[in-house]
Amino acid sequence: MKHNITLKINGQSVSAEVDSRMLLVHFIREHLSMTGTHIGCDTSNCGACTVLLNGKSVKSCTYLAVRADGAEITTIEGLSPEGTNHPIQQAFHDQHGLHCGFCTPGMILRTVDLLKHNPNPTESEIRWGISGNLCRCTGYNNIVKAIQQAAKEMAKEKQPAV
Amino acid sequence: MIPANFTYHRANSLKEAISLVESLGEEAKFMSGGHSLLPMMKLRFATPEHIVDISKIEGLSFIREEGDLLKIGGLTTQSEMEYSELIRRNYPIFLDAIKLTADPSVRNVGTIGGNIAHGDAANDQPALMLAMRATIIAEGPNGRKSIPIDEFFHGFYMTALEPADVLVEIHVPKAKKGCGGAYYKMERKVGDYATAGVAVYVQLDGNGTCSEAGIGLTNVSAVPMRVDRAEDLLRGKKITPDLIDQAGALAAEDCEPTSDLRGSEAYKRSLVHTLTKRMLNKALERAGQ
Numbered sequence: 001m002k003h004n005i006t007l008k009i010n011g012q013s014v015s016a017e018v019d020s021r022m023l024l025v026h027f028i029r030e031h032l033s034m035t036g037t038h039i040g041c042d043t044s045n046c047g048a049c050t051v052l053l054n055g056k057s058v059k060s061c062t063y064l065a066v067r068a069d070g071a072e073i074t075t076i077e078g079l080s081p082e083g084t085n086h087p088i089q090q091a092f093h094d095q096h097g098l099h100c101g102f103c104t105p106g107m108i109l110r111t112v113d114l115l116k117h118n119p120n121p122t123e124s125e126i127r128w129g130i131s132g133n134l135c136r137c138t139g140y141n142n143i144v145k146a147i148q149q150a151a152k153e154m155a156k157e158k159q160p161a162v
Numbered sequence: 163m164i165p166a167n168f169t170y171h172r173a174n175s176l177k178e179a180i181s182l183v184e185s186l187g188e189e190a191k192f193m194s195g196g197h198s199l200l201p202m203m204k205l206r207f208a209t210p211e212h213i214v215d216i217s218k219i220e221g222l223s224f225i226r227e228e229g230d231l232l233k234i235g236g237l238t239t240q241s242e243m244e245y246s247e248l249i250r251r252n253y254p255i256f257l258d259a260i261k262l263t264a265d266p267s268v269r270n271v272g273t274i275g276g277n278i279a280h281g282d283a284a285n286d287q288p289a290l291m292l293a294m295r296a297t298i299i300a301e302g303p304n305g306r307k308s309i310p311i312d313e314f315f316h317g318f319y320m321t322a323l324e325p326a327d328v329l330v331e332i333h334v335p336k337a338k339k340g341c342g343g344a345y346y347k348m349e350r351k352v353g354d355y356a357t358a359g360v361a362v363y364v365q366l367d368g369n370g371t372c373s374e375a376g377i378g379l380t381n382v383s384a385v386p387m388r389v390d391r392a393e394d395l396l397r398g399k400k401i402t403p404d405l406i407d408q409a410g411a412l413a414a415e416d417c418e419p420t421s422d423l424r425g426s427e428a429y430k431r432s433l434v435h436t437l438t439k440r441m442l443n444k445a446l447e448r449a450g451q
Binding site: 022026042043047063064069113114132 | 163164165166167168169170172196197200201204213215217241245261264265266267268270271352353
């Protein structure tokens with residue numbers, strides 16, 4: 001069965017017809033051609049598909065597209081204006097918070113939600129905070145450093161966490 | 163992985179949700195957070211023909227104290243519990259469990275009601291509910307009903323809920339002086355189901371006697387279980403280290419684990435013994451505060 005949905009993605013309103021069973025991640029990648037959101041494990045373990053849904057980090061491989069009707073979604077493509085870096089993106093760049101980069105969009109969007117609830121996390125809180133996002137290059141130390149830098153920068157700038 | 167074909171229905175009210183499932187029949191399933199159901203559908207372990215989405219129904223997401231009770235709306239997400247000031251202040255047992263349930267992004271969507279209604283002994287909330295002697299409030303075609311937790315879990319994925327019943331509220335005792343609860347589960351990695359988990363809830367009276375004790379176990383039986391013998395042992399007594407060890411031994415004896423990839427039966431019994439002792443000590447410490 002087809003459903004008409006309308007949602008906001010990265011500030012743009014989008015309407016489409018989707019099947020009941022279409023997953024949000026497929027809608028984003030295949031219908032909207034935004035491939036920054038990755039499919040890793042496809043079982044809600046790895047977090048590569050993390051997007052912000054109404055400001056909360058959500059695993060888009062385990063969310064039906066039809067349920068996102070009326071929602072506001074942010075993907076890595078829309079985190080900061082074209083050509084600029086969000087402080088979290090800049091921190092991942094500065095701290096080399098990635099090896100292969102596959103987990104990075106999910107890590108960054110998860111960090112947005114983490115810092116919104118806990119602007120000044122301890123190292124342990126950061127590690128628990130990203131526990132649903134796997135980096136199989138195991139580059140966690142630099143990811144943690146990046147999140148620490150981002151927290152510091154964002155506190156300085158008092159930039160709203162999207 | 164894409165789930166097998168089904169038809170999605172969005173319910174805008176409780177009444178609509180119930181009548182939808184009633185008219186669609188047994189091949190219809192409610193979905194709240196969907197973080198247990200959708201993975202099962204992707205793996206074809208579940209192939210419902212109709213999904214009735216109840217997540218958009220208003221008024222079923224709340225956490226409030228009323229009279230002697232803490233009332234939790236069925237659609238309250240695990241994250242809403244985790245960030246709730248009331249829960250952080252007065253109900254540490256929930257924080258213990260929620261921090262060990264899945265991961266933060268899953269908890270943003272997964273609900274407390276769904277965790278219970280799924281009827282899975284591997285989920286964490288059932289053990290808490292058993293220990294706290296919760297009452298489940300369900301609404302169905304014939305109106306509202308209260309189901310004591312001891313009558314709620316019937317079997318593997320089977321509960322007292324009829325197909326068109328929605329779990330709308332959970333009632334547990336309001337925190338008061340002398341009460342304490344604690345939960346811990348051993349997990350192989352973040353987001354895994356428990357190798358074994360133990361929830362303990364105690365109530366001490368003015369002179370330190372244990373007037374009420376609840377012990378619920380996670381993933382060491384086909385149906386979520388409480389340990390009556392251990393509870394009976396503690397009730398009405400001043401709790402000593404010796405009694406705590408005996409309660410742990412009874413829990414280890416009475417649980418029904420099976421050997422699997424998470425560990426042997428003997429290992430799981432040993433875990434239940436140790437965790438029961440630890441959680442009793444932690445709950446007593448919290449009760450004394």
